[in-house]
Amino acid sequence: MPSWIRIHVYADLRLLACCPAVDIARFDMSDACTAILKADSHRSALRRNAVSYFLMNNSGLPFHDSPKSYVSGQSAIMSNFQADTVATIASTLENTGVVRSIGNTPLVRLHRLERHLGLPASIEIHLKIEWVNPGGSIKDRTALSIIQAAIAAGDLDRGQTLIDATSGNTGIAYAMLGAALEIPVTLVVPGSASEERKRTLAAYGAHVVYSDPYEGSDGAIRLVRDLVTDRDHNYFYADQYNNQANAVAHYTTTGPEIWDQTSGRLTHFVAALGTTGTLMGAGGFFRHRGTVELIGVQPAEAFHGIEGLKHLPTAIVPGIFDPSLPDRIEGVDTEEAFDAARALARIEGYFAGSSTGANLAAAARLGSELASKGQPACIVAVGCDGGSRYLSTGLWELN
Amino acid sequence: MADEAGITVLIPTPLRRFTDGDAKVTMAGASVGEVLDSLERAYPGIGERLRDDSGQIRRFVNVFVNGQNVRDRDGVDTSLSEGDEVGIIPAMAGGSRV
Numbered sequence: 001m002p003s004w005i006r007i008h009v010y011a012d013l014r015l016l017a018c019c020p021a022v023d024i025a026r027f028d029m030s031d032a033c034t035a036i037l038k039a040d041s042h043r044s045a046l047r048r049n050a051v052s053y054f055l056m057n058n059s060g061l062p063f064h065d066s067p068k069s070y071v072s073g074q075s076a077i078m079s080n081f082q083a084d085t086v087a088t089i090a091s092t093l094e095n096t097g098v099v100r101s102i103g104n105t106p107l108v109r110l111h112r113l114e115r116h117l118g119l120p121a122s123i124e125i126h127l128k129i130e131w132v133n134p135g136g137s138i139k140d141r142t143a144l145s146i147i148q149a150a151i152a153a154g155d156l157d158r159g160q161t162l163i164d165a166t167s168g169n170t171g172i173a174y175a176m177l178g179a180a181l182e183i184p185v186t187l188v189v190p191g192s193a194s195e196e197r198k199r200t201l202a203a204y205g206a207h208v209v210y211s212d213p214y215e216g217s218d219g220a221i222r223l224v225r226d227l228v229t230d231r232d233h234n235y236f237y238a239d240q241y242n243n244q245a246n247a248v249a250h251y252t253t254t255g256p257e258i259w260d261q262t263s264g265r266l267t268h269f270v271a272a273l274g275t276t277g278t279l280m281g282a283g284g285f286f287r288h289r290g291t292v293e294l295i296g297v298q299p300a301e302a303f304h305g306i307e308g309l310k311h312l313p314t315a316i317v318p319g320i321f322d323p324s325l326p327d328r329i330e331g332v333d334t335e336e337a338f339d340a341a342r343a344l345a346r347i348e349g350y351f352a353g354s355s356t357g358a359n360l361a362a363a364a365r366l367g368s369e370l371a372s373k374g375q376p377a378c379i380v381a382v383g384c385d386g387g388s389r390y391l392s393t394g395l396w397e398l399n
Numbered sequence: 400m401a402d403e404a405g406i407t408v409l410i411p412t413p414l415r416r417f418t419d420g421d422a423k424v425t426m427a428g429a430s431v432g433e434v435l436d437s438l439e440r441a442y443p444g445i446g447e448r449l450r451d452d453s454g455q456i457r458r459f460v461n462v463f464v465n466g467q468n469v470r471d472r473d474g475v476d477t478s479l480s481e482g483d484e485v486g487i488i489p490a491m492a493g494g495s496r497v
């Protein structure tokens with residue numbers, strides 16, 4: 001006989017009990033999240049995540065469809081779920097080394113870069129160092145969240161193969177977690193992927209299918225959609241572009257970490273747009289806490305070389321993207337992003353990739369704009385991945 | 400003038416708005432540079448996406464001749480002959496060959 005869990009949220013917004021009972025709870029999403037975060041002192045971060053995924057992923061809830069609804073604080077009915085499933089997932093995941101080392105990344109202030117840009121001391125630029133995650137990028141959070149949610153919802157059973165389209169980092173994260181959790185992984189990657197990327201995926205034992213290099217990341221999406229219709233294969237299509245668990249990762253981890261690390265002083269959040277999960281999730285969390293301006297960063301041109309990013313006007317728009325959430329979307333040229341990544345390495349000694357460069361270029365512009373208005377600011381830019389992932393590309397070409 | 404060769408050029412999706420949606424076009428030229436010049440004449444605006452002010456291929460662009468990156472050959476001076484295939488790909492994830 002499975003036991004059931006009741007999550008009960010009282011008026012003082014505290015998560016009080018996870019007890020065996022057959023029940024349906026009525027709760028407010030934003031309050032439930034606050035409560036879960038407060039409960040952090042007596043449960044590990046992972047356990048907290050496992051529970052929050054349930055809150056956000058039970059089908060039939062309005063917040064399942066739109067990132068907007070799960071951050072808007074409306075009431076929802078949560079359905080039942082099985083305690084033994086939760087316990088199994090939580091203990092398997094908690095005992096897995098790589099899982100334990102995902103998240104809780106440093107936030108560093110870029111004093112030297114601020115001075116180099118000529119910004120006054122009232123303008124702070126901070127960088128969230130995501131390349132210290134075990135898979136080397138912010139996408140470890142996404143992949144973990146998607147896998148947790150899928151196992152919890154019963155969409156990913158033992159023996160099933162996880163499949164997705166990815167230009168790189170998410171694929172590396174799936175491959176890493178697949179190895180550690182014994183989940184077979186198949187990735188559809190544009191054929192133009194670099195040698196180091198191909199070898200990294202092979203090192204983790206993932207199966208890789210290459211899509212037409214001339215079709216880019218949208219070509220990989222189209223190919224994976226064809227592959228999953230093949231009924232001979234038992235695939236779980238992770239679908240990071242349309243899977244709400246992607247944004248949830250940032251709502252429950254990236255956002256709260258930054259909020260704590262800035263002691264709630266955050267005024268501007270700058271995140272590059274790929275699947276848009278980072279901006280939707282962390283941005284959604286901040287929207288709830290105070291007046292934080294949310295800035296999305298995309299390549300200025302359709303033809304660009306900023307790994308992981310999408311030029312939204314010409315690309316397949318991710319299903320998790322809610323255009324009403326960002327306060328603005330800044331365009332950054334590839335060359336400008338490369339120059340900013342190079343400046344970061346030379347001025348601060350942080351070796352990051354081109355999308356981090358794009359975020360910093362946008363943060364620098366914003367800083368100057370606010371300084372000219374005499375406005376103070378605490379800007380946080382996302383440091384999506386590290387520079388060594390791009391050694392064979394033009395980003396670090398010697399000249 | 401060098402022999403004008405018929406060179407197939409493969410166009411990536413984000414540049415097809417210049418080529419009326421064509422994924423493959425035929426251009427004349429005895430070197431990669433000449434083919435890129437022809438491309439610009441046929442489809443004004445495409446050239447500056449591919450090359451910087453000094454005429455070099457932009458850092459984030461990879462140009463392949465029969466699958467080999469021209470950076471490993473003679474860059475824009477790489478010579479071409481009839482039937483060669485030139486591919487253009489943004490160097491999103493690097494890539495030394497296709």
Ligand SMILES: Cc1ncc(COP(=O)(O)O)c(C=O)c1O
Nearest residue numbers: 169274275276277278308355384
């Ligand atoms: C290097 C890099 N930067 C930025 C992003 C964008 O993050 P998101 O998908 O959360 O929008 C990605 C995601 O694919 C990435 O790989």
